[in-house]
Amino acid sequence: MRETYGRLLPEMRLGDLAGKLIVIEGTDGAGRSTQIDLLKPWLEELGHAVVDTGMTRSPLAGEGIRRAKEGNNLGRVTQALFYATDFVDRLENEIVPALRAGFIVLTDRYIYSLMARAIVRGMDPRWIRSIYSVALKPDAVFYLRLGIDQLLPRVIFSRGFDYWESGMDLYPGHDMFDSFCSYQAALLTEFDRLSAEFNFQMVDAAADARTVCAQLQHNILQLLERDSRKNYMSRLYSDSTTAPQPAPHPALQEKVHDRERTAKPLDTALFAVATPVATPSTNGNGHHNHGAHPDH
């Protein structure tokens, strides 16, 4: 059964969350959203229903966070808690209902980025961990890792330095470049620490997008196959227990084996059949916006 990191929110049932929660983590500029844009259509082609979500996309707090960040007077604790509000709103009203409906949830960042940012800003790690103890443990965390040397050109030659990505709230005396380097280096250190603790699957994000994507696809397929195999076996098992049969003929047994072996490439399709393509229920609050989020 699915688990949280220790504490359960009121009315959060974990029993029937059949979908898959896949996290793409990494620092700013590591190519997370590019990968999600590639993975989503690929998964849909395979027959999986996909919801993608990410920071500040909650109907409750997304707009408020964006407004607060415009003013550059957002304190560290306030920032950490505003993001936690955004996260829990999406957890309860988007992620959990989607998992319950059997969707694959692709999330651009998860609690790890939020913890890293808070810890780098001097928050007590125990405090931020306690807050996020209500989060679901994902099925996989892919960490797109990029060294600071590789990160710099991506930032300089695409969008330029951003106040918050440069951690200017932490180093008000620095210029954007110095601040960016110190901040991103501190984040990388923290990510590496979290990586060991939370069992990230490391992906070298310095490679070109196609190569990174191929690696992610490979790992995701493994995850889905492992699961559909489990489903398949348990269905066989429950069939045999609900309808007791005489011991199967050896030849029949052989056949089952064969089917299992030859079915392997189709296993993901089998999983897809099991996922209803219905809209997830709304948790009684009437707000969910799968796929209809404003873009980043």
Add this chain to the structure above:
Amino acid sequence: MEIGSGVRIGPFEVFAPLQPAVSMVRHYGEHHFPGRLIVVEGIDGSGKSTQLSLLHKWLESKGYGVVFSEWNSSPLVKDTTKHGKKKKLLTPATFSLIHSTDFADRTERSILPLLKAGAVVLCDRYIYTAFARDVARGMDRAWVRDLYGFAVKPAIAFYFRVPLETAINRLLDGRDGFKFYEAGMDLNLADDSVESFRLFQGRILSEYEKMIPEFGLTVVDATLPIEIQQMQVRQIVKAHLDKAKELRVQA
């Protein structure tokens, strides 16, 4: 790690170091700033705001630098809370988190700098409100206490204790019913807002009772005449401020 002494972790200063839930009661954000923090707590209709406003006037007349901060009033956050309440987007968890965000902003932006500057800071509702309401909504007691681990401990936390029926009569005198979240209508306790209010505030009252010993709240009997209550409040505040003469604003 020292508590509340502006400890430095790495290059960044943390103003109110955060403690795990177990040790929180004893250590809760003790500060060494020259200012004094005084808060009032109680259910709606307990008369706490009236008492605080009378205290405010008195302190000002005595020459203290006084600043008032109200629950749910952060300029950065309150619009989000309002939006969430209006559209009924809030669950017990996000209700809790958005209020802690509001409180964090007021702590970082005003309460803390003002205490450093030596002001008397008066808060209408404080973390105990969150503890009572969020737990009444089903949040984990320890989780909510952890959440507010960054808060500064008040010098005095008055709790205006009033029976539920008295509070309801006072409130219904001025209006027809209760607001959705105020009455805990999100919990589906009852269809009628007055009945829901009664059940929800009953839970809150029992949380407050538990917090009196846990946090050393100063209990005021809120059924007494306003003047008597105010006399008691002023006496207690005076005893605290006598030790802190430097807080007075030069006339």
